[in-house]
Amino acid sequence: MQARKLHLSKGVMWLALAILGPIEVHAQTTPDTLWIQLNEVTLAGDTMPALRFCPSMDWDTVNVSFYVNVGQSYEVVVFNGDSVDHGFELGVAGWSAVNLPAGESTVVELPELLGGSYRYGLSSERGRVLGAAGLIVAGFDALPHFHWNLGDWEPARMWGVANGGAVDPEAPYVPRQFTVNDRIFPNTLNDPFGHVQIGVGTSCYITIANQGSMDHVLHFHGFHVEVLQASQHPERVGWTKDTMPFLQGEVTVVRLDAFQAGMYPVHNHNLIAVTNAGLYPGGMITHLNIAP
Numbered sequence: 001m002q003a004r005k006l007h008l009s010k011g012v013m014w015l016a017l018a019i020l021g022p023i024e025v026h027a028q029t030t031p032d033t034l035w036i037q038l039n040e041v042t043l044a045g046d047t048m049p050a051l052r053f054c055p056s057m058d059w060d061t062v063n064v065s066f067y068v069n070v071g072q073s074y075e076v077v078v079f080n081g082d083s084v085d086h087g088f089e090l091g092v093a094g095w096s097a098v099n100l101p102a103g104e105s106t107v108v109e110l111p112e113l114l115g116g117s118y119r120y121g122l123s124s125e126r127g128r129v130l131g132a133a134g135l136i137v138a139g140f141d142a143l144p145h146f147h148w149n150l151g152d153w154e155p156a157r158m159w160g161v162a163n164g165g166a167v168d169p170e171a172p173y174v175p176r177q178f179t180v181n182d183r184i185f186p187n188t189l190n191d192p193f194g195h196v197q198i199g200v201g202t203s204c205y206i207t208i209a210n211q212g213s214m215d216h217v218l219h220f221h222g223f224h225v226e227v228l229q230a231s232q233h234p235e236r237v238g239w240t241k242d243t244m245p246f247l248q249g250e251v252t253v254v255r256l257d258a259f260q261a262g263m264y265p266v267h268n269h270n271l272i273a274v275t276n277a278g279l280y281p282g283g284m285i286t287h288l289n290i291a292p
Helices: 125-129 155-162
Strands: 003-006 033-043 046-054 066-068 074-080 086-090 098-100 105-110 116-122 133-138 145-153 177-180 196-199 203-210 216-220 225-230 243-246 251-257 262-268 285-291
Touching: 046 116, 046 155, 074 098, 086 105, 086 125, 098 105, 116 125, 116 203, 116 251, 125 155, 133 145, 133 203, 145 216, 196 203, 203 243
Parallel strands: 033 074, 066 133, 145 203, 196 285
Antiparallel strands: 003 105, 033 046, 074 105, 086 098, 086 116, 116 133, 145 177, 203 251, 216 243, 216 262, 225 251, 262 285
16 A cells, blocks of 8 residues: 655545435445544533544534445545544555555555445554544445444543553453444434435445444344455355344445335444443434335
């Protein structure tokens, strides 16, 4: 992986997809620039420091996830707006983190990717704890494609790291917030890239990535889904399941065949993970909206 510095020159244009019932296209275009920004997010009364990969110089509470063509390399400018250096990491074999100096722009050369979904983010503890992580999807474009970027957040630990401290590996980890695409339920239902909305008799892909600091288990109501990719459990490819574990750092792609209409929840099977700061319902819940 190679990188070179340059002066930041322009922003990124994104397609905003408005969802009005079932959809046929579900993709974000490949960016030419990503901005790492430090700010704060407030979830159910908890205000926390956060790092995000933003699509422009403006702060965005949601990390950018995007689609690329199979077998095509890309150059993406990454501007590090944080006060410390970071490393850009990508979940492919042989990748070496690209240094991102604080306050500077760096060209990151993304390699030619095989069909699949891949995590990207920051390699530092600060970057991981403050939540700078998104998804790159190559291929899987024959059907509408949704994604669920899973996260868990402990405000006290995040403030400690933001203020220059380190995570105590012996300290208990008790998150208060649990997110899908950086949103808590019911705001997950306002997410055009995560709230599955298709018609009965059709199908879609869903990429599920655990970007958090603990393992998660999701349960689908109404449907079993077919596993097409499982980055840490390749033996699961071909399985059809309604409940699946996702280890830290794991990326899974499933296919949903919508054979019946209705609204069906998908939720974490850990009770605390379906709350907002301990209040149910909340956290890691979304819906499958299957129109007749």
